Amino acid sequence: MEHDNPRESPSKEGSSLPGEWPSSDLEQALSQILHRLSGQESRRGKARNAALQDLSALIDATEGDKLFEGTGTSLRGMPEMLGQVAKALEKYAAPPKEQGDRSDGHSEVAEKAAAVGLLFLKLLRKVEAAKNSLVCPAWKTSLRHLSGPIYIFAVTHSLEQAWTSPRSQDVAGEVLALLLHVTECGSVAGFLCGENEDEKGRFSVILGLLKPDLNKESWKNNPATKHVFSWTLQQVTRPWLNQHLERILPPSLLMSDDYQTENKVLGVRCLHHIVLNMPAADLLQYNRAQVLYHALSNHLYTPEHHLVQAVLLCLLDLFPVLEKALHWKGDAARPTTHCDEVLQLILTHMEPEHRLLLRRTYARNLPAFVKRLGILTVRHLKRLERVIIGYLEVYDGPEEEARLKILETLKLLMQYTWPRVSCRLVVLLKALLKLICDVARDRSLTPEPVKSALLEEATDCLILLDHCSQGQVKRLLARILQSCEDSKLVNCIRKVQQVSEGAPCD
Structure with a gap:
């Protein structure tokens, strides 16, 4: 039986392993430990702990040159064997598919991660010692096999997640720092992309290790895989990302198309990083940009404000890519763009929206759409007018984010579409004066700096409105001064008059 053979059961020898191991014996010992870590025995606590103890004792008792060199007769050799052990350790410490609300399951994963992290630290210190001794060139090959699984382990447990603890995060952080030190990389980006043009990075290796867990059937088996992929992707920028x-x-x-909002947001952020760091020609090839646009725009019908925010930011950076494929001839009307379509949809959603978080999200991104379209915003002027007036009437909480962004949108709108503003003078003037009166009489918990910012923005809008209407605002406001007793409103009106008298009308 297996436990009758002393060579195949290093746990019987414990920490009394001899210092000089023949390579063949080391490979057999590692093979047995690998079998116990990856087989059915790994599910039993005692067998698992014994395998880890045996591996720790084996690493301690073996010199670096013996640990990393192969026999010459083995098909795999020690470096590849160590890589297989590292993969098994990383899988062993990974969180299971379903944890539910069991905190004891999370704590068990954190304990295993701390134990595995200590083993990785020992292995990396052996690599560092062999590297400094200059007598064992095999450490380079071993490090090439070890670096991928160790990196995935370190990222899995160094980020704050449900399956981590302060102890496991600290150990994983030490593992990542030591890995970067041993590989002579100044940062994670250098580790993944290479520190210089001649050096090949390890991003391709990491993607290869993650690939089996990133297909449609398996990507949810390990809840850490999506986070490792997303975090790693964010570290790689152009031009290294192109290939x-x-x-x-x-x-x-795949992640952005999931039914869970958390996964959708994670996937959209990955897509956004790709859009930012990929040449437009590559995204336009094979109609990829259109695929991205349809995948993203479908999320605009969701009530989840976090997802809408991520989607709008990504779309704003995707529009320039999509518009590269459009060709406008000066003798014809400009074609409707994807930006027009999205803005029309946003304005349709904004008018009846009553949820504050979604209102703030829409208002936060509205100025960017007006900047993007410029003078072409005139196509949406009627609907924008209704949205602006409606949003200025509604109190938005102590920070007043929505109303501040709507005022910023109004300023931009008047700058881009000023010839069409004079015919809307009365409606916009009433809305702005009503806002100033509401803020001046506000006795709520709104901080004074926020009130001052609202009054300042509204005053700037009045000044722009006066310029767009050739001084009509100044003449209308002069009548109000004769009967107005509110000091804040009077100050705003006087500022409009002073600026308008000293500034030329554009």
Whole structure:
């Protein structure tokens, strides 16, 4: 039986392993430990702990040159064997598919991660010692096999997640720092992309290790995989990301198409990073940009404000790519763009929206759409007018984010579409004066700096409105001064008059 053979059961020898191991014996010992870590025995606590103790004792008792060199007769050799052990350790410490609300399951994962992290620290210190001794060139090959699984382990447990604890995070952080030190990389980006042009990074290796867990059937088996993929992707920028588009786009689309909002947001952020760091020509090839646009725009019908915010930010950076494929001839009307379509949809949603978080999200991004379209915003002027007036009437809480952003939108709108503003003078003037009166009489918990910001923005809008109407606002406001007793409103009106008298009308 297996436990009758002393060579195949290092746990019987404990910490009394001899210092000089023949390579063949080391490979057999590691093979047995690998079998116990990856087989059915790994599910039993005693067998699991014994395998970890045996591996720790084996690493302690073996010199670096013996640990990393192969026999010459083995098909795999020690470096590849160590890589297999590292993969098994990383899988062993990974969180299971379903934890539910069981905190004891999370604590068990954190305990295993701390124990595995200590083993990785020992292995990396052996690599560092062999590297400094200059007598064992095999450490380079071993490090090449070890670095991928160790990196995935470190990222899995160094980020704050449900399965981590302060102890496991500290150990994983030490593992990542030591890995970067041993590989002579100044940052994670350098580790993934290479520190210089001649050096090949390890991003391709990491993607290869993650690939089996990133397909449609398996990507939810390990809840850490999506976070490792997303965090790693964020570290790689152009031009290093270009060559990996075919490997990073499908998982990102897969996550963004999930039914869980958390996964959708994660996938959209991955897509946004791809849009920012990929050449437009590559995104336009094979109609990829259109695929991204349809995948993103479908999320605009959701009531989840976090998701809407992520989608709008991504779309704003995708529009320039999509518009590269449009060709406008000066003798014809400009074609409707994807930005027009999205703004029309946003304004349709904004008018009846009553949920404050969604109102703030829409208002927060509205100025960027007006800037993007410029003078072409005139196509949406009627609906924008209704949205602006409606949003200025509603109190938005102590921070007044929505009304401040709506005032910013109004300023931009008047700057871009000033010839069409004079015919809307009365409606906009009433809305702005009503807002100033509401803020001046506000006795709520709104901080004074926020009130001052609202009054300042509203005053700036009045000044712009006066310029767009050739001084009509100044003449209308002069009548109000004769009967107005509110000091804040009087100050705003006087500021409008002073600025209007000294500034030329554009």
